[in-house]
Amino acid sequence: MIKAENISIRLGDEEILKEISTTFDRGKTNLVIGRSGSGKTVMVKCLIGLFTPDVGSIYFEDKAIKVMNENEKRILREDTGMLFQGGALFDSMNIEENVMFPLRMFSNKKRPEMLARVNEVLKRVELENVNKKFPDEISGGMKKRVSIARAIVNKPKYLFCDEPNSGLDPKTATLIDNLIQEITKENNITTVVVTHDMNSVMEIGEKIVLLKNGRIVWEGSNQEIFKTDNKDISDFVYSSDLFKKIRDIQIEEQ
Amino acid sequence: MKYLRDIGSYFIMLRKVFSSPTKGSVLRELIFKEIDDLIISSLGIVSFISFFVGGVIAIQTALNVDNPLIPKSLIGFATRQSIILEFAPTFISIIMAGKVGSFITSSIGSMRVTEQIDALEVMGVNSLNYLVFPKIIALLFYPFLIAIAMFLGIIGGLIASVYGGFTSITDFIIGIQDSFTPFHLVYAFIKTFVFAFIIATIPSWQGYYMRGGALEVGKASTNSFVWTSVLIILTNYIITQLLLS
Numbered sequence: 001m002i003k004a005e006n007i008s009i010r011l012g013d014e015e016i017l018k019e020i021s022t023t024f025d026r027g028k029t030n031l032v033i034g035r036s037g038s039g040k041t042v043m044v045k046c047l048i049g050l051f052t053p054d055v056g057s058i059y060f061e062d063k064a065i066k067v068m069n070e071n072e073k074r075i076l077r078e079d080t081g082m083l084f085q086g087g088a089l090f091d092s093m094n095i096e097e098n099v100m101f102p103l104r105m106f107s108n109k110k111r112p113e114m115l116a117r118v119n120e121v122l123k124r125v126e127l128e129n130v131n132k133k134f135p136d137e138i139s140g141g142m143k144k145r146v147s148i149a150r151a152i153v154n155k156p157k158y159l160f161c162d163e164p165n166s167g168l169d170p171k172t173a174t175l176i177d178n179l180i181q182e183i184t185k186e187n188n189i190t191t192v193v194v195t196h197d198m199n200s201v202m203e204i205g206e207k208i209v210l211l212k213n214g215r216i217v218w219e220g221s222n223q224e225i226f227k228t229d230n231k232d233i234s235d236f237v238y239s240s241d242l243f244k245k246i247r248d249i250q251i252e253e254q
Numbered sequence: 255m256k257y258l259r260d261i262g263s264y265f266i267m268l269r270k271v272f273s274s275p276t277k278g279s280v281l282r283e284l285i286f287k288e289i290d291d292l293i294i295s296s297l298g299i300v301s302f303i304s305f306f307v308g309g310v311i312a313i314q315t316a317l318n319v320d321n322p323l324i325p326k327s328l329i330g331f332a333t334r335q336s337i338i339l340e341f342a343p344t345f346i347s348i349i350m351a352g353k354v355g356s357f358i359t360s361s362i363g364s365m366r367v368t369e370q371i372d373a374l375e376v377m378g379v380n381s382l383n384y385l386v387f388p389k390i391i392a393l394l395f396y397p398f399l400i401a402i403a404m405f406l407g408i409i410g411g412l413i414a415s416v417y418g419g420f421t422s423i424t425d426f427i428i429g430i431q432d433s434f435t436p437f438h439l440v441y442a443f444i445k446t447f448v449f450a451f452i453i454a455t456i457p458s459w460q461g462y463y464m465r466g467g468a469l470e471v472g473k474a475s476t477n478s479f480v481w482t483s484v485l486i487i488l489t490n491y492i493i494t495q496l497l498l499s
Contacts, residue, residue, distance in 0.1 A: 048376050070274075077378030088373040091364070102377055104280055160376075 001026050002158065002190055007046060007056030016042045017053070018214045026190045029181050029204045033196055033236065034211035040194040041085075043211065044160050047192060048082060049073065060158070078106050081151030083161040083180075087143035089135040095122070095146050096131040102154040121149040125179060141172035145179070152183055159184065161193040165200060173197065177204050198243060201225070210236060264459050271387050271455075274380035281388060288392035292354050293399055299353065300346055304337075304403040307345075308410030311336050316420035326421040330429020333411035335438075342403040343442045344490050347449040350396075351482035355457035358389060359478035362461030363471040371462070386458040396450035397443050404442075441497045448493060449486050456482045 002024040009017045016039045024030040032040045045051045047058060049065060057064045060076055068076065082088075089098050096118055103114045122128060125145040135143060144164060151159055161180060165173030181204040184191040193200065201208060205222035210233050217232040225237055238244045275281065315332040362385055365371050374381040408430060415421045421429075460478035464470055 050372055050375060074274075074378045077376060080376060080378075082373065082376040084369045084373060086368055088369040090370055090373075091368075105277055105377065105379055 001059075001061055002047060002192065003059040003062075004043075004047065005057045005059065007043075007053040007058065009042060009046060009051060009053045009055075011042070011051075016214050017046065020056070020211075020214075020216055022209050022216060022219060024190055024192050025207065027184065027188045028191070028206040029184050030190070030192045030207045030209070031201060031205045032192060032194045032209050032211060033201060033205075035196065035236070038211040039214040040196075040211055041162055044162055044192060044194050048080060048160055049077065078102075078154065079157040081154070081156035081159045083144065083147045083151050083159070083164050085163040085166060087135070087140075087147040089143055089146055089150070091135055094132050094134050095127075095138070098135070098146060099149045099153050101150065106154060117153060118149075121153045122146075124152075124183075125149045126175075141168050141176070144168065144172075144176055148176070148179060148183070152187070155187065157189055159189050159191040161191070161195075163194055163196075165195070165197055170199065173199060174203065180204065198237060198240060201237070263463060264455070267382060267386070267459050267462065268455065270380065270382040271390070272383070274383055276380065276384045276387070280384075284384070284388035285391050288388045289395055291357070292389065292392050293395050296350060296353060296399060297402070299349070300399055300403050301406050303349060304342065304346065304406040305410035307341060308333060308337055308407030309414030311341070311407070312411030312415040312426075313418055313420065316415055316418070325429075326425040327429035327432060329415050329421050330411070330426035331432050332429075333415075333426075334408055334430040334434075337407035337411070338404055338438055338442050342400050342407060343445045343449065344486065346400060346403045347446070347453065347486050348483050350399075350449075350453055351457075351486060352479050355453055355478050355482045356475040358454070358457035359461040359464075359475045360471055362386075362458055363464045363474045366462065366464055367467055367471060382462065385462070386455065389454045389458060390451065393450040393454040394447075396453070397446045400442070400446045441493070444497065445490060445493050448489055452482055452485050452489065456485060 004020050004022050007017055007020045008015065020043060032043055034040050042051060046053050052066075057066055059065075063072075065073065065076070089095075090101065093101065096115070099118045099121060100114050103109060103117060107114070109117070118131075122131070125148050127142060127145050127149065130138060130142065130146075135146070138146070148161075148164075159180070164180060165176045168176065177200050180191060180193060183189070193204070195201070202222050202225075205225075208218075208220055208222060208225070209216055210218040212232055218228070218230045220228060220233075225233060228234070276284070312329055312333045315329050319326075319328055362371075365385070371381045371385075374384060412423070412426050412430075415426055416423050457475075457478040460474045460481070461471075464474040
């Protein structure tokens with residue numbers, strides 16, 4: 001479980017996050033949604049410790065980051081997997097070395113054991129026979145899957161995904177969404193996904209946090225979206241004609 | 255104010271480079287890779303430049319010594335002094351600031367732009383130790399490169415002056431042995447170690463703290479070369495003043 005309590009952060013002259021308080025539960029895919037510039041990525045960067053909030057606290061299993069010593073922070077980071085928007089794979093390493101990297105850094109396993117685990121996670125993300133390829137030799141969707149494999153290879157307790165399906169075709173995007181949800185359930189981990197993709201919201205949004213101008217303006221599940229009369233979430237979700245039609249059909253059916 | 259902030263961030267970077275070390279087995283591999291990238295891959299260009307510049311120094315000295323009272327061995331003497339005192343340690347370092355420095359800035363800068371450094375940090379890796387420390391260790395081997403530059407520069411001078419008909423082998427060798435002061439080599443290698451540290455850290459700092467996209471990586475590489483060269487020239491002056499005057 002991850003809890004943000006009243007966090008605010010200012011970058012330059014602008015206050016990016018304002019009094020954010022929410023909880024992300026274990027075993028659920030938690031989504032942070034909002035328009036571009038609403039503060040989603042900054043919020044996740046605060047959660048993973050790349051940014052330090054000016055005000056407020058972030059708790060991992062009831063322990064605040066700001067009271068953790070360096071060793072506790074290091075252990076927490078070893079328990080954290082992150083899927084970056086662009087994949088952030090290491091260019092100088094092949095796929096196998098990329099996925100093996102966290103194991104080499106933090107485990108005392110022998111190379112054959114590490115290799116077995118790498119092959120296991122690559123198979124889990126439906127990638128095989130790519131071990132010796134380099135990141136610039138594979139497609140965007142494959143890069144995302146390699147990045148997921150690298151994020152989960154060390155069996156993390158927390159998984160963060162920044163725009164996991166941006167720039168992907170709808171079929172690959174759905175595949176990535178389903179993969180994230182399945183991995184969350186299988187490993188009972190706390191997953192936080194930043195997205196503005198409405199398909200993701202509808203498919204895997206067990207808990208959704210809507211940010212607007214750095215504030216949380218709505219929280220709920222994908223099931224609650226259709227029932228809520230909150231103007232902000234309605235404006236965001238039904239900004240597309242397709243979803244407006246879906247809503248009209250739902251209303252008609254009711 | 256900006257310069258003060260930059261100087262501060264450079265020293266903060268240095269402190270972080272030497273803290274939270276990366277796992278030994280990984281670090282060992284990184285150091286060997288950096289020795290290959292930074293030192294071994296520079297051998298060719300350094301050898302080529304040293305040999306021909308050594309030749310040019312010898313020819314220019316010979317052409318400016320037309321007084322019959324001045325011994326021909328002066329050509330060897332002047333070539334040795336120019337190469338050991340200045341050309342090999344200082345000017346090869348400026349060439350290396352361009353070759354190696356730009357490589358360091360662009361590789362670290364590209365990692366910054368593509369969030370690879372963020373990925374390291376999120377995994378709990380001290381990215382500065384992981385990226386910069388192996389470069390500093392690899393550049394401890396930089397004096398070997400400078401020793402090769404000194405040797406080839408003098409050989410280049412010998413060949414150019416003998417085959418150019420300016421002096422004989424015997425006179426040239428007498429010249430390079432004449433009034434040899436071993437401390438000049440100590441001075442040259444002290445400079446080399448200082449320049450190696452500058453070449454490893456200034457470009458790393460430029461790359462690590464850059465912001466923006468691909469265009470800014472190019473700008474950071476240019477800045478890295480300018481600042482590394484300026485610092486090499488400044489420290490060269492200070493060390494010379496301290497050790498030789």
